[in-house]
Amino acid sequence: MLLRSLKLHIIQCGFAPVVLQVSRTCSNMPLSDTHQSPDNAVSGKQVKSERKLVVPSNSRFIYPEFLPDPKMEWRNSLREKLERLDMIQRRKHIDIPEFYVGSILAVTSSNQHAPNKATRFVGICIQRLGCGLRANITLRNVIKHVGTEIKYQLYDPTIQKIEVLRLEKRLDDELLYLRDAPNEYSTFDENMEAEYLPEGTPVPVNTTLVKLKPRPWRARWERKNMKGLADLELEERFYKRAEELATPWEKYDLMKQYRRTIPEEEQKEIFAEVCSELHEVEVMRKKLKRKKVFVKPTRSS
Amino acid sequence: MLSTICAARKFSTSAVTNHIMKLTRLRVVDNSKIGKQAMAEGKPPRCIHIYNKKGIGTIGDKILVAIKGEKVKAIIVGCVKEQKANIPRFDSNNIVLIDDNGTPLGTRINVPIPIMLRTILKEKTFSKGADYTKLLAIASNYV
Amino acid sequence: MNQAEVSQLISKLRIRISPRHKNLKCPEGPQGRLNKLRKTVNALFKYERLELNYTIADETRGYAERLISEAIRHGDTHKPTMEMADYWIEEKQLIHKLFKVLVPRFSDYKTSYTMLYRAPKAYPDIVYPRSVLELRGNPFPSILPQRIDQRNFIHNILLEEAKKAYRAEKYEQITKSLNEQDVVDK
Numbered sequence: 001m002l003l004r005s006l007k008l009h010i011i012q013c014g015f016a017p018v019v020l021q022v023s024r025t026c027s028n029m030p031l032s033d034t035h036q037s038p039d040n041a042v043s044g045k046q047v048k049s050e051r052k053l054v055v056p057s058n059s060r061f062i063y064p065e066f067l068p069d070p071k072m073e074w075r076n077s078l079r080e081k082l083e084r085l086d087m088i089q090r091r092k093h094i095d096i097p098e099f100y101v102g103s104i105l106a107v108t109s110s111n112q113h114a115p116n117k118a119t120r121f122v123g124i125c126i127q128r129l130g131c132g133l134r135a136n137i138t139l140r141n142v143i144k145h146v147g148t149e150i151k152y153q154l155y156d157p158t159i160q161k162i163e164v165l166r167l168e169k170r171l172d173d174e175l176l177y178l179r180d181a182p183n184e185y186s187t188f189d190e191n192m193e194a195e196y197l198p199e200g201t202p203v204p205v206n207t208t209l210v211k212l213k214p215r216p217w218r219a220r221w222e223r224k225n226m227k228g229l230a231d232l233e234l235e236e237r238f239y240k241r242a243e244e245l246a247t248p249w250e251k252y253d254l255m256k257q258y259r260r261t262i263p264e265e266e267q268k269e270i271f272a273e274v275c276s277e278l279h280e281v282e283v284m285r286k287k288l289k290r291k292k293v294f295v296k297p298t299r300s301s
Numbered sequence: 302m303l304s305t306i307c308a309a310r311k312f313s314t315s316a317v318t319n320h321i322m323k324l325t326r327l328r329v330v331d332n333s334k335i336g337k338q339a340m341a342e343g344k345p346p347r348c349i350h351i352y353n354k355k356g357i358g359t360i361g362d363k364i365l366v367a368i369k370g371e372k373v374k375a376i377i378v379g380c381v382k383e384q385k386a387n388i389p390r391f392d393s394n395n396i397v398l399i400d401d402n403g404t405p406l407g408t409r410i411n412v413p414i415p416i417m418l419r420t421i422l423k424e425k426t427f428s429k430g431a432d433y434t435k436l437l438a439i440a441s442n443y444v
Numbered sequence: 445m446n447q448a449e450v451s452q453l454i455s456k457l458r459i460r461i462s463p464r465h466k467n468l469k470c471p472e473g474p475q476g477r478l479n480k481l482r483k484t485v486n487a488l489f490k491y492e493r494l495e496l497n498y499t500i501a502d503e504t505r506g507y508a509e510r511l512i513s514e515a516i517r518h519g520d521t522h523k524p525t526m527e528m529a530d531y532w533i534e535e536k537q538l539i540h541k542l543f544k545v546l547v548p549r550f551s552d553y554k555t556s557y558t559m560l561y562r563a564p565k566a567y568p569d570i571v572y573p574r575s576v577l578e579l580r581g582n583p584f585p586s587i588l589p590q591r592i593d594q595r596n597f598i599h600n601i602l603l604e605e606a607k608k609a610y611r612a613e614k615y616e617q618i619t620k621s622l623n624e625q626d627v628v629d630k
Contacts (some may be wrong), residue, residue, distance in 0.1 A: 060450040067448040071462035109387065113417045114443070121444060131447050136386060146330075146379070146412045147392030148444055157385065181391065218317070249475045252531045254510035255465060255503075261449045263456035 062098045063278065064128070064269060065135035065154065067262045083132040084270070088277045090155045095285050096162055101128050102170030102206055103161045104188055105139055107152050108161040118160060121150050122190045126175040140178055142187040147179065166195045167207045171228035180217040181210045319382040321394055323348055327366060330378065330395040331407030331439070339368050346375070346396070360388070361421035366396065373398050373406070376422070376436060378414040381430035389444045390417050403431030405439055413442040455513045458556040461506060466499050481507055482576075486534045488558075489541060493578035495563055501577040505558050507532065508579075512557045515547050549581050556580070561587055 010139060017078045042192075060067065066087065090096075104124050111119045123139030126149070130136050135154040140147065154160065178186045185208075195202075209230040212221065222232050224241040232238075250256065262270075321327070325348045329336030339346055346368035351358045358364050360376050366375050379395035395414070398406040403426070422433040470476035484504040488494055494501070511532055518525040520543040529539050550557045563574040576587060594600060 064447055064450055067450070069446050070448045071446060072461070081547075111387070111416060112419045119416060119444070129447060135447075143413045143444060144411060144442060146395070148413060149388045149390045150388070150444070151384070151390075153386045158387070169475075247474070249478050252528060253474075253478060254514075254528070254532075255506045256508060257449070257452075258454055258457070258461070258506070259463075259465075260446075261454055264453040265456040267453070 008160060055268065055275050059271045059275065060267055062276075063101070063271075065131050066274060067131060067267060068270075069131050070260055070262055072259070080132065081273075084274055085153055086133055086279070088245055088274060090157070091278070091281050092284075094159060094161065095281075095288075096154060097164045097285075099125060099162075099164050099167060100167055100169045100203065101125050101173055101175060103164055104162075104166040104168075104192070105137070105141075106163040106165055106192075107139065108163075109152065109156070110158040120190075122165065122192060123148075123150070124175065124178070124186055124188060126178055126186075140175075141190075142183045142190060143190075145183060147186065149182065154236050163194060165192050167197050167203055169203055171205070171207060172226050175228070176219070177212065177217075177221055177226060178228060180212050180219075180221070181298060182213055185210050313400045313421065319380070319394075320376060321348060321351070321362075321364070321380060321382075321398050322356060323350065324353055325394065327375070327377075328393045329368070329375075329398060330410055330412045331397045331405055332409045333398050333405070333407035335369055335371070335373070336398050336407065342369075344369070346373070361418055361425070363399075363425075366398075368398070374401065375399060378410070378418060378436075379412070388417065389413075397433075397436055399433070399436065401431065403433040403435060405436050409433065410436075410440045413444040414440050416443040419443075428439070454510075455517055457506065457509050457513065458554075459505060459558070460508055462502070466503050468500060468503065472591060480530055485511065485532050486538065488536065488577060488579065489533060489538045489546070492582035493576065493584055495574060495576050498562065498573040498575040501560055501575040505560055509557055511542070512546055512550055515542055516551055519543070519547075546579070559587075566607070603626060 020203060026044060042158070057064075066084060075085055102125065104122070106116055106120060106122045108120045110117060123141035125137050126140045127138040128135075129138075132259055133153075136151055138151045140149045142148070154162075154184045208228070210228055211230040212232060215234075220238075220242070221229060222234055222238050223245060307404065322407045326345045328345055329340055336346075343364055346366035348364050349367050349372070350365040352363040352365070359380055359382075360377055362377050364375055364377060366373055375396040377394070378397050379389070379391035379393070381391060381394055384390045391412075395412055397410060400406060424439060425431075426433050430443055466476050466517050468480055470480060472479070480500070481504055484494065484496065484500055485508050488504060488508050496504075511529065514525050514528060520526065526539075529542055530536075533542065546557075557580055559578050559580055560578040561578075563576050565571070565574055578584070578587070595604075
């Protein structure tokens with residue numbers, strides 16, 4: 001795969017003027033946070049955006065896997081670049097929509113074991129991990145009173161389709177506590193219809209507080225400072241111990257924060273590199289969506 | 302009190318792996334009489350042997366369980382432990398009881414079973430040995 | 445396999461940062477380590493130049509740089525930045541120095557805000573490497589020897605002229621001797 005993308009990269013370098021032109025033509029579209037209708041946008045901001053491509057400020061939330069691993073020993077600029085090229089290449093083939101931990105997704109993937117060679121799994125996204133081509137998500141659903149989870153690699157070539165059935169956020173970045181919660185918190189209908197969210201509206205935050213089952217749990221949730229958990233109803237000694245083990249000084253550790261993140265300048269560089277292609281992919285997706293929505297009117301007498 | 306806490310801190314602990322190994326408690330998910338009874342009494346079967354060379358069972362492995370004072374063979378149809386991508390992981394260690402020929406004791410499986418079992422069990426079946434594919438026929442739901 | 449934390453944006457530092465932090469041999473653990481560093485950060489903002497152990501200086505440098513860059517980025521009206529400055533700077537009058545003196549001083553810098561030099565070890569006494577950490581633009585004389593233009597010193601000018609005169613004399617002698625040889629040949 002690396003070799004293939006290297007070739008691709010060389011080809012792109014060879015046709016540098018062409019690439020430039022492409023990026024310039026698509027830069028006519030403003031890349032702002034609010035999604036406007038394309039006709040309106042072209043006439044409105046053509047003059048301004050011709051010189052400079054505007055990178056949307058929320059890119060880092062929508063495409064976190066484009067940012068490399070912050071661990072310095074593992075950084076390799078060439079590998080990261082090649083990975084980004086591969087990711088964009090993959091995004092041109094399937095639509096990987098915007099979603100967050102807490103959104104309800106449906107993933108259709110090729111499966112050699114299935115009779116019709118494809119399976120579909122609906123579930124709430126409880127974890128989003130990894131970066132680059134290794135980005136993965138974990139979906140959870142309760143099927144016939146048994147909690148079921150499947151991990152999917154986002155850029156796996158066997159994935160056929162990723163649909164967002166309900167786009168929303170939760171209070172936490174990881175919902176692993178749903179494993180210790182009663183089943184109704186993670187039960188979703190398999191034939192659920194996708195909910196429509198008008199364009200331009202901010203992503204709603206689901207503020208449900210999860211009431212856990214009594215102990216034993218898979219983790220000591222009283223020590224994790226989860227915002228989405230209701231009162232845990234534990235004995236005093238648990239909270240006491242949690243307080244003993246808390247690390248309140250960690251929020252002041254400036255260098256620890258720095259080593260965990262990618263600095264703003266690097267983020268800008270990365271997203272400036274990929275945003276024209278990403279925008280192109282998004283425009284394509286919108287066009288396809290509009291095509292699908294159109295229903296031929298039928299005569300009714 | 303303090304000394305007991307200090308003593309408890311002197312050994313290190315590792316993260317829970319949720320392996321299925323000897324003496325693991327399991328959950329019978331078919332409607333066989335013995336399995337239902339054992340689950341209803343609150344005495345779920347215990348794994349006493351795993352028929353592979355690692356001693357740790359995963360989806361599709363045959364195991365021997367002790368259930369209500371009897372030794373019965375069973376097939377694992379779902380594990381709690383972390384799985385690789387595209388392989389489902391369940392909230393309980395599910396087993397289906399079988400006899401020596403691979404025929405399930407029950408007539409129905411009430412939980413979803415991983416779809417990869419179709420291939421795994423077919424590969425394990427030999428023409429004159431045990432036939433495990435009968436288990437697939439009584440499954441009601443695949444994931 | 446980690447994902448970069450994206451909840452807040454952080455400016456890039458213009459110094460070399462080691463991939464892992466140093467523990468600094470602290471019996472009180474990570475909190476004690478931060479307390480140790482707080483003292484040096486405070487002292488750095490107070491005295492602007494310190495001589496100290498290299499390891500501690502290297503660790504302190506990152507924290508001081510981050511504090512200044514946060515102050516430049518958000519200003520003194522940003523509550524979390526103020527809280528951070530309140531934690532890191534123990535003498536509270538230095539918080540004013542950070543926002544009123546250092547921020548205007550460093551706001552248009554294109555380089556790092558601090559400098560770290562290796563200092564000599566006093567051989568039999570100290571075995572640990574020593575270093576000098578300072579804020580840029582401090583009022584003290586520079587640590588590195590300044591390169592002064594020495595050509596205009598009076599003795600250098602005189603020597604230069606003497607050299608020129610000597611050379612001219614030599615050339616004259618050579619030409620004279622060559623001419624004499626030509627006459628003899630003819």
